[in-house]
Amino acid sequence: DAGVTQSPTHLIKTRGQQVTLRCSPKSGHDTVSWYQQALGQGPQFIFQYYEEEERQRGNFPDRFSGHQFPNYSSELNVNALLLGDSALYLCASSPRPDGLPYEQYFGPGTRLTVT
Amino acid sequence: LAKTTQPISMDSYEGQEVNITCSHNNIATNDYITWYQQFPSQGPRFIIQGYKTKVTNEVASLFIPADRKSSTLSLPRVSLSDTAVYYCLVGPNTGGFKTIFGAGTRLFVKA
Numbered sequence: 001d002a003g004v005t006q007s008p009t010h011l012i013k014t015r016g017q018q019v020t021l022r023c024s025p026k027s028g029h030d031t032v033s034w035y036q037q038a039l040g041q042g043p044q045f046i047f048q049y050y051e052e053e054e055r056q057r058g059n060f061p062d063r064f065s066g067h068q069f070p071n072y073s074s075e076l077n078v079n080a081l082l083l084g085d086s087a088l089y090l091c092a093s094s095p096r097p098d099g100l101p102y103e104q105y106f107g108p109g110t111r112l113t114v115t
Numbered sequence: 116l117a118k119t120t121q122p123i124s125m126d127s128y129e130g131q132e133v134n135i136t137c138s139h140n141n142i143a144t145n146d147y148i149t150w151y152q153q154f155p156s157q158g159p160r161f162i163i164q165g166y167k168t169k170v171t172n173e174v175a176s177l178f179i180p181a182d183r184k185s186s187t188l189s190l191p192r193v194s195l196s197d198t199a200v201y202y203c204l205v206g207p208n209t210g211g212f213k214t215i216f217g218a219g220t221r222l223f224v225k226a
Binding site: 004035040041042043044087090091092101103104105106107108110111 | 149155156158159160161164183202215217218219
């Protein structure tokens with residue numbers, strides 16, 4: 001049973017460019033959340049997707065957008081990259097977005113470096 | 116939103132029991148307490164979750180007093196591989212904007 005997978009593992013971009021990160025959820029999970037983790041800090045919630053729609057959003061600008069596909073995989077897009085966007089981007093999946101508490105399964109992350 | 120406060124770092128030795136306490140004075144009635152473990156350059160890993168009293172699994176125990184304003188994660192007989200950052204989260208579920216990761220507690224286990 002494959003866990004959460006993310007691609008690519010590492011990525012180097014130049015300021016002003018655009019980037020797309022990809023995530024495949026754990027088998028049986030239909031909800032995907034994205035987090036940004038700066039060095040030495042805890043993960044910060046970006047947004048959550050369920051049934052191909054953005055359901056919840058954290059305090060991130062519109063430069064951060066996403067998409068969820070019918071197979072539940074998801075993409076995170078960041079436009080007009082800033083140096084401050086350099087971070088580990090984590091994808092987490094879960095069986096449902098709300099209701100009774102559940103545990104999230106995190107992927108290994110994508111390390112984005114903006115130069 | 117329920118904010119959590121944890122010690123920034125803790126040191127321990129192999130074989131000892133480690134207790135990490137988290138304060139969450141503003142916890143809401145429908146909030147659960149969840150702990151995650153994170154190793155460098157990896158995603159967080161779910162450890163344990165509880166609502167009240169005591170919860171135990173094969174990895175850890177979680178103690179929650181009656182007022183639920185704090186909780187204690189207990190790791191029995193730690194090993195070097197338990198060196199990691201431990202996050203305490205409080206929220207109605209373990210995903211979404213209502214759940215906030217703080218800076219976590221960096222646990223160093225020494226030989």
